[in-house]
Each structure stands twice: as C-alpha cells, then as structure tokens.
Amino acid sequence: MRCPPAHGGRQPGTRHITEALLAFSLALGAWAGEPAGPAQAISLQAQHQQWVEDQLLCAQGSVRVSYQDIRLQCDEIEVDLSTMKLRASGRVVLDQADSRMACDRLEFDLRKKVGTLYAVDAFLPPTYYFRGAELEKLDETHYRIKDGLFTSCQLTTDAPPWSIDVAEATLEIEGYGHFRGVSMRVQGVPVFYTPRLLWPIKRDRAAGFLVPNFGFNDRHGAYLGTAFFWPVSRAFDTTFYLDLYSKDYVGIGDELRWAPAENARGSLQLYTLRDPATNHWEWKAFGKHSQLLAGGYSIKGQIDETSDLDFFRRFERSADRNTRPDLFSFLTLSRTWGAQSVNLRSDHRRRVYETLTGQTTPPPDLVLDRLAEVEYRLRSTRVGATPLYVSLVALGDALRVERSETLTGQYGRLDVFPTVSLLTSGLPWLSLTPTIGGRETYYTRRYELDANRRPVRFADEALARSYWTGGLSLVGPSVSRIWELASGNKLKHLVEPRVEYSYISNPGDQRIIPVFDEKDSVLVANRCRWIIGNRLFYKEGAAGSREVASLELYQDYSFTGPLTYARPPLEESRKGPFTAALRTTPWQGLSIDVRASAGPFAGSMRNTSLTSSLARGASNVALTWSSTYDPLKARMTASQAVLSGALSPSGGRWRLETRMVYDFQNRLALDQRYAFRWRGSCWSAFAEYRDYRAPGLNSRDYRISIDLTGLGTFLDIHGGLDSSP
The missing domain is CATH 2.60.450.10 (Lipopolysaccharide (LPS) transport protein A like domain)
Known part of the structure; x- marks a missing residue:
C-alpha cells in the first residue's frame, strides 16, 4: 500500500x-x-x-x-x-x-529503530563523519556503509583534509570498525591502500594494534616498530612492543600504566634488546609510582636500572642519557603532620663511567646503596611563647658502598642535628637572628688509610664525629625613599644592607670517614658575607606594588683560612670574589638577570652570566650566556650560550620551536633542535630535527609524526643521520 x-x-x-x-x-x-x-x-x-x-x-x-x-x-x-x-x-x-x-x-x-539511508551524510559519535551511497543502521550500535568515505573532519563540498574511502564497512559504536577496500586519502589524493582494516571506534581505550613506527639510521639500518595496546581494566593498561632492525637488532618491550585511585598512579617500562655483535639480550627498566594515603602518608618510588648502560648509550645515542650517568632507584614512605615528618627510605644509586677510547676494560661502577633509613624532621618551630625556634633532623641508616675492588663494605650510621635560633623583636628597620647548632654522627665502621693517607678498605672500628655550627643574620638599618610620578604612580627605592656570618667547627680527620652523601662531607667555615641590596618597587594606582629591579653587591671574608688560594704571582687571600647581581622585570613577560664576579685582586674577572626571557602570548624567547676567566692568564677559558624560543600566533594553528647551545670558546654548536607543530581541524603534525655534538657523542636525529583526530597516530617516522659508530 x-x-x-x-x-x-x-x-x-x-x-x-x-x-x-x-x-x-x-x-x-x-x-x-x-x-x-x-x-x-x-x-x-x-x-x-x-x-x-x-x-x-x-x-x-x-x-x-x-x-x-x-x-x-x-x-x-x-x-x-x-x-x-x-x-x-x-x-x-x-x-x-x-x-x-x-x-x-x-x-x-x-x-x-533500524533502517537504511541513501545518499547520506552522517555524524556518528564520538567524532566521526560518513558520506556515501548507503548507510544501514543494524541496531543501536552497529552500522553498515557502502561506497563512501569515513573521516573525523567536518564534511563540506570540498575534499576533507583526510579520509578513508571504503567499498564496504561494518561499524560498532564504542567497538571496532571493519573496513574493506580501504584507500587512505589526503585532500582527496590516495596515499595508502589496504584490502582490509580493523580500527577501534571508541571514546574509551580499546585493545588493538597501534600504528606502526618506521625509520632509518646508518647505525642500525631500517627500523620497523609495532605495538599492541591492551586496556586490562579501567585502572590498568599495558602496551607490548616489537622492534625489528635490518642490521639484526631485535627489541621487545612492555609498558604498564596504572591508576588504582584518584591520588595513585604509576608506570613501568621494560625493554630488552638483542645485540647481534654478542648475541646477548641487554635490558633496561624504568618506572615511577606515587600515591597519597589517608592520615598524611605518601608513597613514592622509582626504578631505573639496566644491564649495560654503556651499550644503551651507544645504541640510543641519546643526549639526555649521556648527560645523566647515574642510575637511581628509590622507595619512600612518608608521613607529615604539622611541622613534623617521618620518612622511611631505601635507594640504590649506580654511577656508570663510560669506557674511553684505548681502554681495554671498563672502569668500575660506583654503587651507593641505602639499604634502609628512618628519618625524623622537625621544621623550625617556636618554643612556647619565647622568641626561640628549634629545628631537628635525626636519622639512622644501613648503608653499603662499592668504590673499588677493595673499598667495599656495609656499615651503619646515626646522625642527629638540632639547631636553635633566636628571633629578636628589635626595630622595624633592623633585625638580628642568631643561630646555634650541633651535629653528632656515629659510624659503625671507618676507612683504613694507606701510607699516602688515602682510603683503601673498611676497618671494623666504630667512629664518632661531632662539630658545632653557628650563624648570625643582621639585616638593616634599611632606608627608603618614595617618588611620586606625574602620572600619579609611585616608585620606591629600598636600600637594605645585610651581614651573614656562618661558623662550622673542625670535626677532625675527615679522610677516615666513610662518605655516602652530603652529611658526611664537612667544609670548615668561619666566614661572613656582606651584602648591600637595592630594591626598586613600582606602584600603579590602587593596585599593589611590584618589584621591578634589584641590585645586590656582596663579598665573602674568611676569619681563618684563605678563600682564594695562591697562584703565583697572585697571593692567597681571605677575601672571596666580589659579585654584582642585577635583576629586573620592567614589564610583564620580560625578565633580565646579569651577574659578574671579580677579584679579590683588581682586574681579575672570574665569571659573568646573562639570563633573559621574553614572553608574549604563545610566543617566547630566552637567552642564557655564561663565561669564565682565568685571572692569572687574563683570558677567557669557557663561554657558552643557550638560545631557545617558540613562535606561534595567538590562537593560531602552527608553532615553531628552536633551541641552540653554542660554545664560543671552541666555536662549535653543541646542540641544535628545531621543531614545527601544526594543528588542523581534525589532524595534527609534528616534525623535529636535532643535532648534538659532544665528546664521545655525535648525533643527528629526526622525527616526523601525523595524528588523525579519532584514529590516533597514523604516521611516526624517526631515525638518525650521523655516521659515527
């Protein structure tokens, strides 16, 4: 009918x-x-x-x-x-x-609620569009399409930036799309074809193979990497990796991620790589976990370990890895309440020294193991209604050290360090704060020295070390002056002299003390520093004032030993270098910091530095320059500059980033990085080039990636261009 x-x-x-x-x-x-x-x-x-x-x-x-x-x-x-x-x-x-x-x-x-549509344009959640001859709605979540295109770009009369042309497809919302006769197009031009394609169509995470990565470098040859993502649960997922190289390297990895609670999350990366030269499988592991618990407790942990760091340095040719020679793993449990905290800690540090050219055997690693530690801290706390403030750090350790074949051992350490300071009322333009403290450290073992007074092994003899500390901070008298400008705004200049005195007594022969961290090294001091500070404030209308510039002049003086040692014809001196530091923020987004140190002899420049940054909207530029000088030879010994910046129009689609490290002394660009990002309506692209030059590492790498909205990474190419082994 x-x-x-x-x-x-x-x-x-x-x-x-x-x-x-x-x-x-x-x-x-x-x-x-x-x-x-x-x-x-x-x-x-x-x-x-x-x-x-x-x-x-x-x-x-x-x-x-x-x-x-x-x-x-x-x-x-x-x-x-x-x-x-x-x-x-x-x-x-x-x-x-x-x-x-x-x-x-x-x-x-x-x-x-099923049917067929002809000559259709459709939007399917979460972000997908379809245009084609026929679309059949099979049920609430399943669709069948024929002779059309599939994209996450809004459909207009023009060809979309990207699309997947299909002869036939079956789609499951919050499931997968099964495509047949697939042609990938960019601006309507075909760039890729496959007879079949399976892809997740989900708001949430979906199990499946990720887009393969591929690339090339002359060290390892052509590279193909594939990955499989598996969301085990809402709080846990994992990604498996398989990397193949034309020069017979094979890599297998797994990355695990978890977030069991709102304040708990972590990740673990495991990777093993077959070295064709030795036929051995080298491995590395890196992971982090952090969690906040009720009652002020918190847990933090990290693992960073590898079977052969020297191998991965050569394989990855990574500037980041080569400038970070330490492998550090730790686990801490902390609780904080008020001004007090208790920390339980265990950590492992391994410093790996690179095998240099001509060495037949690698140098031994330095291993520092904190097997267990209990630490109590009390931040500066007022004692009743008195002007006295007390602080305390107390801890007990079980430590293990490997410095050489003979200088290896395990020992215990107890350390207590209380301090008391007095806050005087005084005058508003003058303050005086004295501080006194004492440190007592007990070691279950000590170093045994050879004839040249160098440590060679551990001796089973306990050792107690103690010393006193003292300090005095005098601020003022301060003077200031205020100028009222014609605009009604105000300038305030504050001159604030300060004297800071510090004292650390001699703890005895430090060569027999096992050194694990900064608590074991003591620098005897009996010195003061005078400072003349100048601060300039600007107040506009009823708004609060802000500091726009400051200039500090300071110098150290020792009452006992010299601060500057003799280098004939220059004599030793109890004075330290004279330093001037200028900082200014004339307007929002611009900051400049200039420093210079000289002396203590006339005309003997020590070092200079300049740090500046300017930000406007999404664009910024920053410059850091530092130089050191030899006062005896009156010439520059090192000079480096770091220039970085980003250029992007406000609300624009593109962003250009660059970073360059240049060594003026050797006339060499140590590090160059250039990156370009583009964000389209339904896709984004990223291209990066990096050239790193340093002793033992010359690396030129590139990366190109394209992400499609709704589909993820479609293309990821990276590789190396250098020819060094």
Whole structure:
C-alpha cells in the first residue's frame, strides 16, 4: 500500500491547514493491541496529511516526527501504523541521541529503530563523519556503509583534509570498525591502500594494534616498530612492543600504566634488546609510582636500572642519557603532620663511567646503596611563647658502598642535628637572628688509610664525629625613599644592607670517614658575607606594588683560612670574589638577570652570566650566556650560550620551536633542535630535527609524526643521520 501522488489544493479525505501545523498523537500500543504508554507516543507535524484506509499516514511539507529519542525531518513521509515502518524523502534529517544523519531517502522501522539511508551524510559519535551511497543502521550500535568515505573532519563540498574511502564497512559504536577496500586519502589524493582494516571506534581505550613506527639510521639500518595496546581494566593498561632492525637488532618491550585511585598512579617500562655483535639480550627498566594515603602518608618510588648502560648509550645515542650517568632507584614512605615528618627510605644509586677510547676494560661502577633509613624532621618551630625556634633532623641508616675492588663494605650510621635560633623583636628597620647548632654522627665502621693517607678498605672500628655550627643574620638599618610620578604612580627605592656570618667547627680527620652523601662531607667555615641590596618597587594606582629591579653587591671574608688560594704571582687571600647581581622585570613577560664576579685582586674577572626571557602570548624567547676567566692568564677559558624560543600566533594553528647551545670558546654548536607543530581541524603534525655534538657523542636525529583526530597516530617516522659508530 502506497500513498497517492501529492497534488495542490484540497484532496478527498484530506485535512488541509494553510500555513499551519497539525499535531496529533498516535499510540503504538493501540495499533499493536497493547496499552499505550507515554514513551510510545508518536508526534507528527506537517502542512498536508491524509489517511489511506486508516492505516497508512501520508504527509507532505515541513514534516516533523518525534518518537522516543528519534527526531525526523523531511519533505514527504509514509507511515504504516500497523508495522511502524516509514519511508521518507526530500531533505531527510534523522537525529537519534548524539548521531545525526542527512540523506535523500530513508526507509526506517520505528519499533526496531533500524533502517537504511541513501545518499547520506552522517555524524556518528564520538567524532566521526560518513558520506556515501548507503548507510544501514543494524541496531543501536552497529552500522553498515557502502561506497563512501569515513573521516573525523567536518564534511563540506570540498575534499576533507583526510579520509578513508571504503567499498564496504561494518561499524560498532564504542567497538571496532571493519573496513574493506580501504584507500587512505589526503585532500582527496590516495596515499595508502589496504584490502582490509580493523580500527577501534571508541571514546574509551580499546585493545588493538597501534600504528606502526618506521625509520632509518646508518647505525642500525631500517627500523620497523609495532605495538599492541591492551586496556586490562579501567585502572590498568599495558602496551607490548616489537622492534625489528635490518642490521639484526631485535627489541621487545612492555609498558604498564596504572591508576588504582584518584591520588595513585604509576608506570613501568621494560625493554630488552638483542645485540647481534654478542648475541646477548641487554635490558633496561624504568618506572615511577606515587600515591597519597589517608592520615598524611605518601608513597613514592622509582626504578631505573639496566644491564649495560654503556651499550644503551651507544645504541640510543641519546643526549639526555649521556648527560645523566647515574642510575637511581628509590622507595619512600612518608608521613607529615604539622611541622613534623617521618620518612622511611631505601635507594640504590649506580654511577656508570663510560669506557674511553684505548681502554681495554671498563672502569668500575660506583654503587651507593641505602639499604634502609628512618628519618625524623622537625621544621623550625617556636618554643612556647619565647622568641626561640628549634629545628631537628635525626636519622639512622644501613648503608653499603662499592668504590673499588677493595673499598667495599656495609656499615651503619646515626646522625642527629638540632639547631636553635633566636628571633629578636628589635626595630622595624633592623633585625638580628642568631643561630646555634650541633651535629653528632656515629659510624659503625671507618676507612683504613694507606701510607699516602688515602682510603683503601673498611676497618671494623666504630667512629664518632661531632662539630658545632653557628650563624648570625643582621639585616638593616634599611632606608627608603618614595617618588611620586606625574602620572600619579609611585616608585620606591629600598636600600637594605645585610651581614651573614656562618661558623662550622673542625670535626677532625675527615679522610677516615666513610662518605655516602652530603652529611658526611664537612667544609670548615668561619666566614661572613656582606651584602648591600637595592630594591626598586613600582606602584600603579590602587593596585599593589611590584618589584621591578634589584641590585645586590656582596663579598665573602674568611676569619681563618684563605678563600682564594695562591697562584703565583697572585697571593692567597681571605677575601672571596666580589659579585654584582642585577635583576629586573620592567614589564610583564620580560625578565633580565646579569651577574659578574671579580677579584679579590683588581682586574681579575672570574665569571659573568646573562639570563633573559621574553614572553608574549604563545610566543617566547630566552637567552642564557655564561663565561669564565682565568685571572692569572687574563683570558677567557669557557663561554657558552643557550638560545631557545617558540613562535606561534595567538590562537593560531602552527608553532615553531628552536633551541641552540653554542660554545664560543671552541666555536662549535653543541646542540641544535628545531621543531614545527601544526594543528588542523581534525589532524595534527609534528616534525623535529636535532643535532648534538659532544665528546664521545655525535648525533643527528629526526622525527616526523601525523595524528588523525579519532584514529590516533597514523604516521611516526624517526631515525638518525650521523655516521659515527
């Protein structure tokens, strides 16, 4: 049964309302012989409508149909109320939940909410668009499409930035898409073809193979890397890696990530690589975990270990790895309440020294193991209503050290370091703060020295070390002056002299003390530092004042030993270098820091430095320059500059980044990095080039990657260009 052709004017059996809408409700249950419910009501609005045998409803002109979560618009419609099937044509738009489909013609079953659309443009959640000859809705989550394109770019009359042309595909929302006859296109130009493709179509994480990485460098040859992602649960996922190289290297890895609670998260990267030269599998592991617990407790941990760091240095040729020679793993449990904290700690540090050219055997590693430590800390706390403030650090350690074949051993250490300071009321322009402390450290073993007074092994003899510390801080008298400018704003200049005195007594022969960290090394001191500080403040209107510039002049003086040692013809001196430090922030986004040290002899420059940065919107530039001088030879011994910056228009799609480290002394660019980012409406691209030059490491690397919105990384190419072994 079909509707008769539509004609102008009033038709027999037709209710015609000019320039108006007729709304009525029909009950699905009534036509099915079941009670009607509110959720089953159909609402139809149209300019013209007619009945055929009281079963077929025909409507034309601005048709609007509503049924449960379905909204339908079209020019003409036929609804068979016995089957709840409809046919619509002419500017058809079907909305259901988050999806929208526009087509020329539609056949749809309202009861089952399935049907077929012809010549269709569709939006499918979360971010996908389809345009093609036919789209069939199989159920609430499954679709079948024919002869069309699939993309996450909004569809217009022009070719989208990227699309996947398919002969046929079956899609499952929050599932996978099975594509057949796939052609990847960029601006309508085909760039890739595959007979079949499986891809996740999910808001949430989905298991599946990731886009392969590939590249080339002359050290390892061509490279192909593939990965499989597996979301084990909402709080845990993992990615497996397989890397193949044309020069017979094979890499296998796994990255695990977890977040079991809101304040707990961590990751672990495991990787093993077959070395074709030795046929051995080298490995490395790196992971972190942090978690906040109730009651002020927190857990932090890190693992960083490898079977052969020298091998991975050569293989990766990474500047970051080569400038970080230490492998450090730790686990801490801490609790903080008020000014107090307790820390339980265990850590392992291994410093690996690189095998230099000409060495037949690698130098021994330095291993420092903190097997266990309990530490108590009390931050500076006022004692009752007195002006006294007390602080305390106390700890107990079980330590193990490997410095050489003979200088290896395990021992215990107890350390207590209390300090007391007095905060005087004084005058508002003058403050005086004296501090006194004492440190007592007990070792279960000590170093045994050879004839040249150098440590060679551990001796089973306990050792107690103690020394006193003292300090005095005098600030003032401070003077200031305020200028009122013609604009009504104000400038304030503050001159604030300070004297800082520090004292550390002699703890005895330090060569017999086992050195593990900074607590074991003591620098005897009896010195003071005078400082003249100048600070400039700017106040605009009713807003608060801000510091726009400061200039500090300072120098150290020792009351006992020299601070500057003799280098004939220059004599030793108890004075340290004279230093000037200028910092200024004339306006928001600009900062400049200039420092210079000289002396203590006239004309003997020691070092200079300049640090500046400027930021405007999304763009910025920063410059750091430092130089050191030999006062005896009156010439520069080192000079390096670091220039970095980023250029991007405000709200723009592109961003250019650069960084350069230049050695003026050797006239060599040590590190160059250039990167370009582009963010399109439905895709993004990244390109990077880096050239690193340092003793033992010459590396030129590149990377190009393209991400497609909704699909993830489509292309990731990286490799090396250098020819060094």
